[in-house]
Structure formats: structure tokens, C-alpha cells
Amino acid sequence: MEMLLSTLVSALLMGMLFALVALGLAIIFGVMNIVNFAHGEFLMVGMYTAFLTATIFSIEPLLTLPIAAMVGFLLGIASYYMLVRYLLKGPMIAQLLGTFGLMIFLRYLAMCIFGPDYKTLEHGLLIGKSIMWGPVVLSYPRLGTAVLSMLGFGIIYWMMDYTRLGKALKATALDVEAAGYMGIDTEKMRGLAWGLGGATVGIAGALLINFYYVFPTIGILFCMIAFATVALGGFGSIKGAFIAGLIMGMIIDLGGTYLGPQYKFALIYLTFFLVVVIRPKGLFGW
């Protein structure tokens, strides 16, 4: 029982990180119907930004969150205006290969700048700390990540449902032509979706660096789970990304603990496969 409780808590905490990583992917797909293969590399950029800012300026890693969000936002905007908008004029395969190319470019650019070595932060308010709560060990970095992830989801959810900007984004997602007729600058909305996608994954990167290492090819580790998460939650659904992130956390942690670590990724991709076959639109997809 103690182990189950401990596993459930840790699964929920990790699930919220997976959800936050997947959120940006869901936003971009929701608004534009395009899969960003460079999403994992956006996460890597967020992690390096947080690492460098915290190291160079000797500041608390949590304070790097706005900077990582800003860098992620600018990276998203730049990716849209300098690449994606041109890809949209081409066939579907161009869109796929275009973001794939962006992935390779960012990955090896990081390799040139930082080398293949990995970097970790060892000092910070949360880093390496934990508290015993009955039988459950609560890791501060994971707890902090979960709280801020929920906050991030709350803000994005509120923005999408209760602000004019969010409604304009949703309108663009639902019918780009009709949104254009209503006076919405759809081009700007698409750029904004990429910016928001970049910002959320940038925040995820800045949180992740509190308990994980960064190196140029780290994106692939989390990106695969993010794809499975978005597919499970439904491409384009913010609520879906959140719930699916939690489910992914459960599958990884409960499966890893009770069935054996060797099964945890098999279970994730089995879930992914079943969703694609049985309910292709995902749990909350359109």
C-alpha cells in the first residue's frame, strides 16, 4: 500500500511534466494542423537557456523561467515566420520534412555551440531536496514542476476560453477562412500559436533542468512521449494534453514499478497504437 501511494504520487508529478511538454505540441497542432518534429529541440533550447542563465548570472534556476519562456516564444515565432509559413504553401510532406529539418538543425547547432557533453545544475532552491510525507517521498523539484505545470495549464486554459486573443486563436483553429472573414489576423494567430507552443515547452525545459541533465540530443527522449501524449489526449486539445500527460505518468511509473521497467515504454507505445487504431482523434480531440 505504501509503495502504491508513493508510486501514484510520483506518477502524478511526472505526468504533469509530460503534460507540460506536450502542451505546446497540442497548441501548434490545434491551430495549424501541423506536427512540429522540432518540439523536443525546443525543450532542449529551454533547458540550455535556463542552465546558461542560472550559471552565468548565478541566479536561482526558478527565476530563469520567464527568460526560458521568452526565448521559447521568440524561437516559436521565428520558426513560424522564417520557415513554417513557407512550408504551408507546399505539400504535406514538405511540412513534415521542414520541421524535421528544423529538428536536425537545432540539434546540431547545439552540438556545435555546447559540444556533446551534458550539463546539470546542482544548486537551487529545489534541487536535490525532498521531504518524507508519511511513506511518500516528495521530491521538491518534481513537486515544484507539477505546481508550475498546473499553473501554466490554468493560464493557457483561461486564456483560450476567456480572452479575445484565445477566442481568436480557437476561431483560427476551427476555420481559418471564416476567422479571416471575421477580421481576425489569422497569420498573426498562427505565429502566436507557435510562440505559445515554444514558450510552454521553454518553461518545461527550465523546470526540467532542476532534476535532469541537458545535452544536444535530449529532445528525442521527451519528444516521443509528448507525441504519444498528444495522440492520447487528442491533437489540439489542451485538456486532453493534461489528462493524457497524467495517464502517461501513471503508465510509466505504475507499469515500471509493478510490471518491471522493461515494460514501461512498451506500454506507452501500446497505448499509442491502441489510440491510433481505436480512437484516432484521441480522448478529447476534435
Add this chain to the structure above:
Amino acid sequence: MGAKTKIISPYFLKVTVGLLVVSVAVSIGFGMARAQPAEVKIGVIYPLSGPVAHAGQMSKDAVSLCVDYINNKWSQLPIPIGNWEGIPGLNGAKIKLIFADHRGEPDRGADLAKKLILDEKVVGICGCYHSSVTKTVSTVCEKHKIPMINPESTSPVLTKRGYKWFFRATPHDRIFVRDFFEFLELLTRGKVPGVGAVPKSDIDEIGACTENTEWGAGTRDVIKEFAKKYGYKIVSDVTYPHESPDLTAEVRRLLTPKPETLMFASYISDAILLTKTMKELKAKANVFWSQDVGFYQPKYIETFGAATQGILNRTVFSKKLFAVKPVARHINEEFKKRAGVDFMGTSARAFTGMQAWAYVLNKAQSTDPEAIRRAAETIEISGKDLIVPWKGIKFENVGGETNQNTWSSGLIVQYQKQEPEIIYPLDAATAKFIYPWPGLK
């Protein structure tokens, strides 16, 4: 017409025979020239990108330094290669290393080996760090009859396949794991300096945590085998996927039965994540031992600093050897200038592996693969010439193994104030053993 075909002019005969003689002589000449070229290419396959790139980069620095010693005169260096200017047995031919990055992927390693052999025409292969990659690369070498000297892959299986073209310089995991159980036995008998006799019941419940590629799987099997042989119980046995984004479930499974002795086989990225997770979950045990690699790298010490206190590692190298091996200190100084870090187990073995290559080529006096293989089979390199504390290098077929260096041996070191102090063998110990493991403070 018929008369013409019957008559062969003596002049024509002389010219033909002359041409034949000349062509044979030229062929032999070319053959000799090919056997003793100005440059000898060796393919070096390491993980130069990806999560284990740090180790690959250090190995690259180590083999490059060794080749610099071989190709250029370093009269201050107190071992024979310091006086070499190229391979003496090949008329001073310089070694040229062709590096390739396998990224930790066995199939990519095999492709690179084929490319190096067929396109680059290398005379042999050195590498590949990961046992899983070494396995596929050595299979390609075996097929193409090209010698491979492996400096550092420790999966016992590698020398159990009967391969004729594969030579391993390092001791393997059976030797390392056996040494550790021998050490535990000495601990229970009160023979280890710094601690009295430890009741076996305080250390006999083992938690094993190994990654799931060739090396980790091999280590796991050997741990099981020796635990049974020495009367220890494995209370948790966790195998995890290499390069996992989260290892919480694995650490929880490992720690839940409260093992007294923890044993790990992890690459560096996993070692860092495991240690961070264990720190968060407040891991406790009496003994913490790991199979070098991830837990015995400058990056690991740099990351965890004082928290490494009391962690045991099997290895083949420690800076503490400098007192008895001045040549190791000398070469380490140059290595540190170039790589920015001291030699550790992996880089020291990479250097030694390349040194073995040079000695083998020198003995072969030819770049013919069969001549190189025969030279490797019969070579005996004295431990005095090496930076590692071995009797030397001698590849032998014993105990069902082929071409294993039977003159190699291991050490057990313990981090004490972030320095790897030698604990085992006891006659080489440089510090008292810290017991129990103080935890990841």
C-alpha cells in the same frame, strides 16, 4: 597459317619471359610497398555524440595522445614509444586514426565498421566503448578478416564467441564482479583496513540495478552467478532502459526491499539520473558499488562532489597509482593539458588499447591482416610500458575465451573527498575503507 602458329620466335619468348619476370618483381615490390606504407590507417569507433559522448570524447583524446607519442619523438617519455617516430617495424610508418561516431547504436557501429574497412581501407579497428556496439563491430571485422583490438568493453560474452580477429585488452565483468565478492568476503573476515569484521548479515542482501544493453545484461548475469556462489541473496534485481527520461520507478523497485549492498552497471547519463533520483528518495545501504563507466567519470564527480563520498567503483586506473607508476603521472600530465581532465578508467584503457595496436603493428612488420592477427596472438607487452597496473598484455585462449588479455587485472577504488582511493587489492590499498556508505549527502 599453320606454319606460323608452330614457330615461336626466340626473341618473342625472351621478351615474354622478361615481361613476366618484371611484372612479378613489380607486383612483389608493390606488395612490399603496401605492406610497409608511409601511413597506417586505424579505424576508431566511439560514441562521439549522444548521452555518452563525454566518455567517447575522452577516449578519442586518449587514443589521439597515444598516436602523437607513437608518431613523434618524445624523448622525455620513459617508455619505448617515446623514442619512436612512427612504427619502427614498418619503417617509421605513421599511424593515422580515422574516427567514426556510433552514437551508442550497435547497427550504426556495424555500418561504420564496414565503411571503414571497405572505403577507408583501414588495417584494423579500435573501440567501441559500448559492449553492444563492440559486439556488432567485431562481427563485421570477423567477417572481413580485419583485426580489432578492444580497449574497454567488458561484457564477458565478447570473448566467448570464438572470434579469431577480436582481441580484448581490458579485464571483463566476471573478473571485476568476482573481485568485488572477494572484497566483501575479506570485509566479513575483518581483513579490510579501516573497519572491523562486518557480519555477513549486514551486507548479504543485494540490490542490483543494471542497464539493458549488452554490457548491463552481461553484468547482471555475472552478479547473479557470483552472488549464488558466495552465498549472497539478490533481493531486488532491476533492469532499466538505457537513456530513460525517468528512473523513479526503477529506483523505487531497487530500494523497496531495503538491500544492504547496492550494485550498479550504468552509463554516465543514467548514472547521473539514478544518483539524483536516489538522492531525492533518500537511498540508504551499507555498501554502494558500481561497474566503473558512468559512476567513474570526471563529470560524475563534478556533478555530485562531496555526495560521492564512500561510493566504490571497479576500475583499472586511479591517480593514486602515480606513486608506483611514474610513467602514468607523466602521461597523465600531458593528457590533462589536452583533455582538461585526468585519466580515468575508460580513457586510461583507450590509451592502453592504442598502445597495444602500435606494439602489434611493430611486431607484425606488415599491414597484412593475417600477419597482424598472428602478431596479436603472440605479443607480450610488459606492464612496465603501460599506464594501467597490469602485468602486461598477452592475448590468450583460456577457459572457453579467445584472445582475452590474461595479464590484465582490476582495482576497487572508493571516493574519499572526491579522490578515488585504492581499496582492493589490499596490498595496493592507499586508504582505509569507509564503512558503512554514508549516503548521498
